[in-house]
Amino acid sequence: MSSKLIFELNTEGRIGYRFPSLDVPEIPLDSMLKKDLFRQKPAALPQVSEVDVIRHYTELASKSFGVDAGFYPLGSCTMKYNPKINEDVASFQGFADIHPLQPLNTVQGTLELIYKTTESLCEITGMKWGTLQPFAGAHGEFTGMKLFKAYFKKKGDTKRTKVLVPTSAHGTNPASSHISGFDVEEVQADERGLVSVSSLKEHLSDEVAGIMLTNPNTLGLFEKDIVEIAGLVHEAGGLLYYDGANMNAIMGKVRPGDMGFDVIHLNLHKTFATPHGGGGPGSGPVLVSDKLIPFLPVPDITEHDGKYTLNYDKPDSIGRISGFYGNIAVIVRAYAYILTMGSDGLKKASEMAVLNANYLKERLKKTYHLFYDTTCMHEFVLSADTLHDEHGISALDVAKALLDNGFHPMTIYFPLIVHEAMMIEPTETESKQTLDHFVDVMLKIYDEAVKNPEKLKEAPLHTPVKRIDEVLAAKNPVLRWVKE
Numbered sequence: 001m002s003s004k005l006i007f008e009l010n011t012e013g014r015i016g017y018r019f020p021s022l023d024v025p026e027i028p029l030d031s032m033l034k035k036d037l038f039r040q041k042p043a044a045l046p047q048v049s050e051v052d053v054i055r056h057y058t059e060l061a062s063k064s065f066g067v068d069a070g071f072y073p074l075g076s077c078t079m080k081y082n083p084k085i086n087e088d089v090a091s092f093q094g095f096a097d098i099h100p101l102q103p104l105n106t107v108q109g110t111l112e113l114i115y116k117t118t119e120s121l122c123e124i125t126g127m128k129w130g131t132l133q134p135f136a137g138a139h140g141e142f143t144g145m146k147l148f149k150a151y152f153k154k155k156g157d158t159k160r161t162k163v164l165v166p167t168s169a170h171g172t173n174p175a176s177s178h179i180s181g182f183d184v185e186e187v188q189a190d191e192r193g194l195v196s197v198s199s200l201k202e203h204l205s206d207e208v209a210g211i212m213l214t215n216p217n218t219l220g221l222f223e224k225d226i227v228e229i230a231g232l233v234h235e236a237g238g239l240l241y242y243d244g245a246n247m248n249a250i251m252g253k254v255r256p257g258d259m260g261f262d263v264i265h266l267n268l269h270k271t272f273a274t275p276h277g278g279g280g281p282g283s284g285p286v287l288v289s290d291k292l293i294p295f296l297p298v299p300d301i302t303e304h305d306g307k308y309t310l311n312y313d314k315p316d317s318i319g320r321i322s323g324f325y326g327n328i329a330v331i332v333r334a335y336a337y338i339l340t341m342g343s344d345g346l347k348k349a350s351e352m353a354v355l356n357a358n359y360l361k362e363r364l365k366k367t368y369h370l371f372y373d374t375t376c377m378h379e380f381v382l383s384a385d386t387l388h389d390e391h392g393i394s395a396l397d398v399a400k401a402l403l404d405n406g407f408h409p410m411t412i413y414f415p416l417i418v419h420e421a422m423m424i425e426p427t428e429t430e431s432k433q434t435l436d437h438f439v440d441v442m443l444k445i446y447d448e449a450v451k452n453p454e455k456l457k458e459a460p461l462h463t464p465v466k467r468i469d470e471v472l473a474a475k476n477p478v479l480r481w482v483k484e
């Protein structure tokens, strides 16, 4: 069942609006605008009735899938259920209706909330201060790399042009260090799927600005040698960047600050409960150790005698990285989430996220290939390589078959170091019943892959759009409807 575009519902002369009759004198358009600014011909807007519009959008909405509709095990994305109380709080008029250019004495509550959220996040991560301005994880990484640059520039250390990134890092890590002007060097993973300490040692030199480390890494594994790694990088004069987008696995358990890290970003839209997807909305706070505080972006939020203000007086700052002060609605949700969970609740969330992932891993590893058979954190990576070699069924086919069974697919073909990767993150908010149902479906798909691979290649059969040519869609996107 494929939907029509709203343009295709067009019926000449139909309208869906009603204006009150004019009670002021009519002013001709050309007395207000220059003629050459006028359209040559009327815009080709669809002519539809109110009910046409309502039905059109209701139908589209019924086709979209979100975590409120079902299980969403998309690894590395933390698509967990977000308590609705956070939405309520974010829509309070005092937050929702303010303007960024209002005088500061009229937005003290919001400034206080930003300040206190920064304090809470510092406590959770073991860092000293930070900024909530970045709009995404990758934006936080970019900010962090700029902090690295500013730090070495201030020291007059111009030789440090390299940033080390393990092969098990999230793809945004090498991208962020590269776009910030560093040369990226890869550090290999060893047979455990962890950063190889001997490979790290080979790369360390006085040209290395530091390392960007995702922990738990993208295999869902905790870097066991993290303290040794931190020591080695610091000894070599480098800084340590912690990609904390996966904080969901370790909240209340360990703190990057205690492991010796200098910069960390969090993803509020993942760990701290904002519904996200398709590019937003996000927030990627950056928190730092003492030595990087002077370089944090302006404005900084400061407090004096219970009054909050925006401080621009930071001569060593990397400057502005957001138009005003970040994505306030996401920050409000995060603060509401932290307060409603409390420290015990946050710790429990991590414990449940890790337990759920290990439960799924143990049940699925007897059927699907698990490369790194060890306790995982909040996610784990299976491989469809044996299915592929023996039955011609790829990770993509398994993902498409999940769609027919009412689940959002897992992440596939990432991380790159696992062939035919299927990365599964159940999150803490799913019940055992849901996890068991997911296992049943995964086993059923495996069975079908073995017995009837041709049929599986046709999946999905029950979605509005079947298999699309993903390469063509990426290379030649058609984003605008044009009347023939």
Ligand SMILES: *Cc1c(COP(=O)(O)O)cnc(C)c1O
Residues within 6 Å of the ligand: 076, 077, 135, 136, 137, 138, 139, 170, 172, 214, 243, 245, 246, 267, 282, 284
């Ligand atoms: C999601 C994620 C990112 C990127 O975050 P965005 O908000 O999508 O930019 C970076 N690192 C890791 C480990 C992630 O899971």
